[in-house]
Amino acid sequence: MFDTAMDVPPVNGPMTTTRFSVRVGERTLSADVHIPSMPAPDTPPLLALHGISRRASVMAKAFASHCEAKGQVLITPRFSRKQWPHFQRIGSYRPDRSLLAILALVEQMGVANTNKVDLFGYSGGAQLAHRFAMLYPQRVASLHIAAAGWYCLPDFTQPFPMGLAPAEKPLKMNVPALAHNQLRNYLELKLRVYIGAEDQHRDDALRKGHAIDNVQGRHRLARARHYCRAFRAAAEARGITPNLSLTELPNCLHSFADCAKAGLTKLVCEA
Amino acid sequence: MENHHFKGAKWCFATRRIDQSLAHGLHQDFAQAQPGDLILGRVTSIGNHQRIQLPAGRPSTLYPGDLVVLPCGARYAPDQFEGLAEIDEKGSDMLAGGGCLGRMVHRNERIKPPTRIQPLGRITSKDGVVLNTSDFALPERTRPAQIPVICVVGTAMNSGKTTATAALAHGLTKAGWHVAVLKGTGTGAFGDYNSFVDAGASFVADFTDAGMVTTYLEPIPRIVAGIDTLLGESESLGCDIAVMELADGIFQRETAALLADASVRDRFSKYLFACADPVAAAGGVAELGRNGIRPIALTGMLSCSPMAVEEAQTATGVQVLTRRQLLDPAYANTLAARAGIERARHAA
Structure with a gap:
């Protein structure tokens, strides 16, 4: 693994930005770390994961003013298309290990305490965010997942990757068993789910199929609602009162920019 | 004896917590040796352990004539020696590279006899008390409640x-x-x-x-x-x-x-x-x-x-x-x- 850090132009206002790169195995991951003018040392950094369009800089700009106001360090990784065609999955690819390495490097460089982060993901980034949190719940202060195309349910009737029952095909990495051991800690997390109220289209990027449509719903809005029900049921079955909310953003389609305009980034930072 | 006798001695890794500046004299009543007592000795022959592990974390090659400081100790190592925490004034056995001077009682057939050390004395402080590893331990603590x-x-x-x-x-x-x-x-x-x-x-x-x-x-x-x-x-x-x-x-x-x-x-x-x-x-x-x-x-x-x-x-x-x-x-x-x-x- 080689790690680097270099200054890059700031995204917005008084924040300063440094780009960190880590190499884990054969893949490199870069992340821009945006430091507010007056960092609040007790505030966990916000780790924001882009979707499949990989517009990390757009996400950084949308969060910048809120993070600056809060004194919150903002970390925006960018998974390259070439090296990370399926960055949202944990298994054959290990985006989790690269994210951990980024967090370790940010801490080692003295930028922020990354023991815990507020973890946000949009669309494909939301898929990665909740899967990461299922494996490392202790690293997550609060989990914010917006407009995920589909979810890994805390449900042992559904085979992995849709649920936590054993996968139908042998896995190189037994993610469902690992997540199973962390499930209680995961269900105790503060979870905020966001979805555009108009995100009801079956676009090309949406995963479709008989099984997923029947279980999770035919579009992202239905799937977000289903996930919240499943999360609540799994928590309550274990005697946990879930710290969970679902926010449906009015007039929003499947667009991060629209959701941000409708207050998504402010909601995340003020949660 | 005064502490210039310790100059150049190779202190073993097991003495890493010891404040070497406290070493002042030697006590030659080896029959009273207890596990952990610090022994100053001279290497007389090189056997299984050809090197001694230093507190700095590196091994040092041993030569006949080297002065070494090893705690008296027993050893359980089926692939090397079994030994007891006993010091023989005529000569003792180096039972482990990180420390441990004692008397070998069993040896694995595949290895050489132990490196032999002529004990020169139990190391004492200025007030004549024999220095022991237990004197330099972490403060004793009661059973912790939480740590998994x-x-x-x-x-x-x-x-x-x-x-x-x-x-x-x-x-x-x-x-x-x-x-x-x-x-x-x-x-x-x-x-x-x-x-x-x-x-x-x-x-x-x-x-x-x-x-x-x-x-x-x-x-x-x-x-x-x-x-x-x-x-x-x-x-x-x-x-x-x-x-x-x-x-x-x-x-x-x-x-x-x-x-x-x-x-x-x-x-x-x-x-x-x-x-x-x-x-x-x-x-x-x-x-x-x-x-x-x-x-x-x-x-x-x-x-x-x-x-x-x-x-x-x-x-x-x-x-x-x-x-x-x-x-x-x-x-x-x-x-x-x-x-x-x-x-x-x-x-x-």
Whole structure:
């Protein structure tokens, strides 16, 4: 693994930005770390994961003013298309290990305490965010997942990757068993789910199929609602009162920019 | 004698906690030697141990005539020596590279006789008191309440315990935990210690830090008190979890006694068992079962062979984890979860 850090132009206002790169195995991951003018040392950094369009800089700009106001360090990784065609999955690819390495490097460089982060993901980034949190719940202060195309349910009737029952095909990495051991800690997390109220289209990027449509719903809005029900049921079955909310953003389609305009980034930072 | 006699002496790794400036004189009543007493000696012949491990963490080649400082201590090492903490004024045996001067009673046929040391005296302070490793131990602590402990045991020396311990410590560190890596029993040496430091552990310590140069033939309550001291120190330093290796095999005197004691087992949240082959796995799991212990995973040399892994898992029903998996933060983190790390943090 080689790690680097270099200054890059700031995204917005008084924040300063440094780009960190880590190499884990054969893949490199870069992340821009945006430091507010007056960092609040007790505030966990916000780790924001882009979707499949990989517009990390757009996400950084949308969060910048809120993070600056809060004194919150903002970390925006960018998974390259070439090296990370399926960055949202944990298994054959290990985006989790690269994210951990980024967090370790940010801490080692003295930028922020990354023991815990507020973890946000949009669309494909939301898929990665909740899967990461299922494996490392202790690293997550609060989990914010917006407009995920589909979810890994805390449900042992559904085979992995849709649920936590054993996968139908042998896995190189037994993610469902690992997540199973962390499930209680995961269900105790503060979870905020966001979805555009108009995100009801079956676009090309949406995963479709008989099984997923029947279980999770035919579009992202239905799937977000289903996930919240499943999360609540799994928590309550274990005697946990879930710290969970679902926010449906009015007039929003499947667009991060629209959701941000409708207050998504402010909601995340003020949660 | 005055302390210029110690100039140039090679102090062994097991003396790493000693304030060398306190060494002042020598006491030649070797019959009174106790385990842990610091002995100044001169190398008379080079045998099995051709080098001495220094507190700085590097080995130093020994030559006849070298002055060395070794604590008096026993040794249990089936692949080397068994020895007792006795000093013979005519000549004693270097029983371990990291320290331990005593009398060899058994030797593995495949190795050379021990390096011989002519003892010159027990080292005393200015006021004539013999310096002992126990005088420089960490402050004794009562049993800590919260820190989860994954205990690593195995079939024998060289079954893969230390490799597994270091790998798990590294995986846990990568997952973001502050990890204490401890040796509860064994003989002081820097090999294991250094590998735990290299793994990224937040705190590394062994029984030497609790005042014992070796735990062999030490009273069990003293060893247990040492374990509590190491765990208490780990907790006070803010470690989230401890990985503790118990040396040698589960039939070894002290390890067996510790595992048979329910109050000791209460200190350990979960167990990893390192072994070399499926038969050893089956035997080890059965033997541990007599004490109500079911390891959360098997590891060690066994895990290098996919066929052996399958046989062991079939025979025992216990999953096998490879070194690569223990190094993986996702796998290590799941072991932490099973050891109750979050419950411990909430309770703290």
